[in-house]
Amino acid sequence: MPLTVHSLKAACSQCNLQELCLPLGLSEAEIKRLDSLVSTRRKVKRGHHLYRTGAAFEALYAIKTGFFKTDVLMEDGRDQVTGFQMAGEILGMDGISLESHTCNAVALEDSEVCVIPFAQLEQLSSEMRTLQHHFHKVMSREIVRDQSVMMLLGTMRAEERLAAFLLNFSQRFTARGYSAAEFHLRMTREEIGSYLGLKLETVSRAFSRFQEDGFIVVQQKHIRILDIDALKSLLTHAPMPAPFTSRG
Amino acid sequence: MPLTVHSLKAACSQCNLQELCLPLGLSEAEIKRLDSLVSTRRKVKRGHHLYRTGAAFEALYAIKTGFFKTDVLMEDGRDQVTGFQMAGEILGMDGISLESHTCNAVALEDSEVCVIPFAQLEQLSSEMRTLQHHFHKVMSREIVRDQSVMMLLGTMRAEERLAAFLLNFSQRFTARGYSAAEFHLRMTREEIGSYLGLKLETVSRAFSRFQEDGFIVVQQKHIRILDIDALKSLLTHAPMPAPFTSRG
DNA sequence: ATGTAGCGTTGACACAGATCAAACGCCTTT
């Protein structure tokens, strides 16, 4: 078995991710009730699945430590990474609708999640309006995030997509107290490509291009951003018609 | 003002879309309570907005009659259609997370929606667990739908995208009691293209190709599907490597 | 230390779809 179930109390009340995965402004009594909701944790080793497509849906998972990807596999073998999730983010909401999961969730490094049994979450949120409202916001945020991925896949060129990707990670690391300018990507070029709707070679070339242009320093999976404004301006300016695009 | 507000009772209890937008198996008393929740309707003329990006979020909207698109506009002018919605579907869930809308919703034909004030929906769903659970499923379904759009935009070729698009509409019309094989598209080639991440010319060519191959008959916006299995098989088979792809 | 397998980079070339352009058909307006 790849998965380890702990009977440890998850103890939201003492978790340093509170601001990210919990509603703000709860009373002490309310946080105590959350503690009882989120009663178990689960460790997932790198490369192992938290859940698989088709598995019965029973719980949501709050990532305590580590890093995940979700992906969808088509019958013909093509697959698409639909997201990368880090500490403080919620996994599993895809499963609510059909009561079984519609994607795979795979740990990209040794990780630990808090298990939130869904029936109990619904029970508690019907009693705690703050929690209910917060949960609705979390689901809505997922819908908004998906919209921006559609935008990315539907209208952006390769380098814009990668710039958007880097800026998104920079921003999410910042929100967790890490450096906005320097971080370690856990996924391969192929996984980045799958997420961005590009081939791994194209991702690699775009990285090289950004480095040549002095926007970033790339050393394998380690990224250092030198000129964040340059990356931003790649996004806000529409792609110029042919003759003005070339930089070589 | 493009919008007309009716003080008509919306009367879920007498609506023929119950199976689509309401939880199943409600008691009569429960349906009565819903009637009081959804108290107003709003008419939206073709081309007019139901809501715009940035507008304060106050309510969800259940489409009673008509047809909508949602789209997102980037600063540089590029835009992306993120969805097409028809009777029985819910609009506005994007707004919950930030309390303001993140996309535009535009009527593609004269339409009418039921207004569901969100605060009241949360109030009522904390009292009616069936309703709460149903609402969670509706939001999750939106997340799952977005996943399949990502798959479409990330991994499919032009003709596959259009086949997926047609099959999706066929299936949704069927669910509403209309013909699975013959329907009228309300949007332009450009809007289809924006949704599918293609240019309008590519959409037009793919339609022509399907017609040459005898899969469909196209007359402007009117579509008749002759060979639905052929469309399905375009999706389930991976694209062949070059020499076997050509059909001309 | 040394071998090895997987990941990443780079180059050459091919192709699907974008772009540019022109003509056509449909629907609305006068």
Place this chain on the structure above:
DNA sequence: AAAGGCGTTTGATCTGTGTCAACGCTACAT
């Protein structure tokens, strides 16, 4: 009925990204 405008179709050409291939680097295992 004529005119105009918009949406659509179709053709010719261009280009960004995919594909195929070779090589290099890194990290891990022995």
